[in-house]
Amino acid sequence: MEMLAKELRDNGLDAIYLGPSTDLEYISGLDTHPDERVRGLMVSNDGRCFAMTPLLYKEEMVKAFGDVPFYAEWNDHEGFTGAFKRGCEHLGIVGGKIAFNDGVRAVDMLAIRDEMDMQMFGGGKILDPLRSRKDAEELEIMREASCIVDAVVYKLKDFIRPGMTERQIAKKIPEFFEEAGSNEMSFGPIVASGPNGSMPHYGGDQRVIEENDVIILDLGGRHKGYCSDTTRTLFVGTPTEEQRKVYEIVRQAQEAGEAAVKPGATGQDVDRAARQVIIEAGYGEFFFNRVGHGIGLAVHESPYMIEGNDTPLEPGNVFSVEPGIYLPGKFGVRIENIVAVREDGTGEALNHFPRELTTVRSTD
Structure with a gap:
């Protein structure tokens, strides 16, 4: 997490969101596969983070991530964008420069863009120097x-x-x-x-x-x-x-x-x-x-x-x-x-x- 935070600072980014992927597995140990329910981990350039989790996967996420300071939880009937915004507010990165890795679907990025203010960047290579x-x-x-x-x-x-x-x-x-x-x-x-x-x-x-x-x-x-x-x-x-x-x-x-x-x-x-x-x-x-x-x-x-x-x-x-x-x-x-x-x-x-x-x- 410390090394990833440094990579974010070196790249002029405020945070990176890691969806289900080998990037997420590398950081957290969670080997999971993407589906329509948005989940993952947001890491800021000061090393803080929040976990994004639908209630359906909460037990699995908590088992993998442990005492992550903030869980942005959401239920099927409400959708994920509100929870995502709450997590960003918790880290103070609303309006910031946020990268997304290749474990995130384009349709979900578009939904986030419509919900809140941020500058979006491709983050598919941010972890390359570490991995x-x-x-x-x-x-x-x-x-x-x-x-x-x-x-x-x-x-x-x-x-x-x-x-x-x-x-x-x-x-x-x-x-x-x-x-x-x-x-x-x-x-x-x-x-x-x-x-x-x-x-x-x-x-x-x-x-x-x-x-x-x-x-x-x-x-x-x-x-x-x-x-x-x-x-x-x-x-x-x-x-x-x-x-x-x-x-x-x-x-x-x-x-x-x-x-x-x-x-x-x-x-x-x-x-x-x-x-x-x-x-x-x-x-x-x-x-x-x-x-x-x-x-x-x-x-x-x-x-x-x-x-x-x-x-x-x-x-x-x-x-x-x-x-x-x-x-x-x-x-x-x-x-x-x-x-x-x-x-x-x-x-x-x-x-x-x-x-x-x-x-x-x-x-x-």
């Missing part, structure tokens, strides 16, 4: 989360066989996570086989796995609130010469991206190091997204490994390095590790499933 620097406890949790997802990939390697559908494999992934120690997914897993692998965020699941297929597996689970994320590309049977060539280029690109994490490096440096390998190999047009994203309580958060990000990486930053080559109508290859920045500025790979070309048995 992007993981402390020792957070880093250890993320190491554990990465070990869990590695274990799931090993299970999938032994499970996958020709004749299965992508859906059959995807449905098995949550079960494997639970067996490995995680009962919540970071995101819906991607199982992209054959020509479907050329679509980086492929969303289908009906194709049947065939002999000599290339399969992209992108998956992650939450552990103690923190996300894991990894991608491995597996081969069914014997890869073709072209498949081997593309895989080796991506492997070298991923390795180069990790190696670029050193004192003074930026997100742009990591992106360029991985991308250059693919460009020099003649496949630059088939890699069209950023190299990586930060990860923590959210699967995508600051910092981003992308052209234009010239902010130096800091100890405690945790992010993915995941170059790929996507050949339309043929296949795709992606390899992803999560990397943490050590105190000396170098990178620590949190995933340990081999990056070398891996095949699954084509027949039982």
Whole structure:
């Protein structure tokens, strides 16, 4: 709360309102999901706060927030705007500069605007400087989360066989996570086989796995609130010469991206190091997204490994390095590790499933 208050002062803001989101979870420990009943936490630039709660959620909110000085309570029949105004009056921020994070619906912001005087600002990045620097406890949790997802990939390697559908494999992934120690997914897993692998965020699941297929597996689970994320590309049977060539280029690109994490490096440096390998190999047009994203309580958060990000990486930053080559109508290859920045500025790979070309048995 003290660090958040300082960020507000540094940004010239009087307060920030955090709706249901990973921001709210980071500050309070409350993991809740947005719905039409407005709830959350308002934090002022002097560290004071009020909790916004419908009576329906009051017990849950009090359990999470404890002795918050003021609860702005509201009932279904009266609506939330009056309670919101009372909370702002309690903090003395009516008419002030108030930021709203991305856990707040636009329609609710408009209702607040019509009810009371304030200057509204986007607050989606206010907590980035805090959340992007993981402390020792957070880093250890993320190491554990990465070990869990590695274990799931090993299970999938032994499970996958020709004749299965992508859906059959995807449905098995949550079960494997639970067996490995995680009962919540970071995101819906991607199982992209054959020509479907050329679509980086492929969303289908009906194709049947065939002999000599290339399969992209992108998956992650939450552990103690923190996300894991990894991608491995597996081969069914014997890869073709072209498949081997593309895989080796991506492997070298991923390795180069990790190696670029050193004192003074930026997100742009990591992106360029991985991308250059693919460009020099003649496949630059088939890699069209950023190299990586930060990860923590959210699967995508600051910092981003992308052209234009010239902010130096800091100890405690945790992010993915995941170059790929996507050949339309043929296949795709992606390899992803999560990397943490050590105190000396170098990178620590949190995933340990081999990056070398891996095949699954084509027949039982």
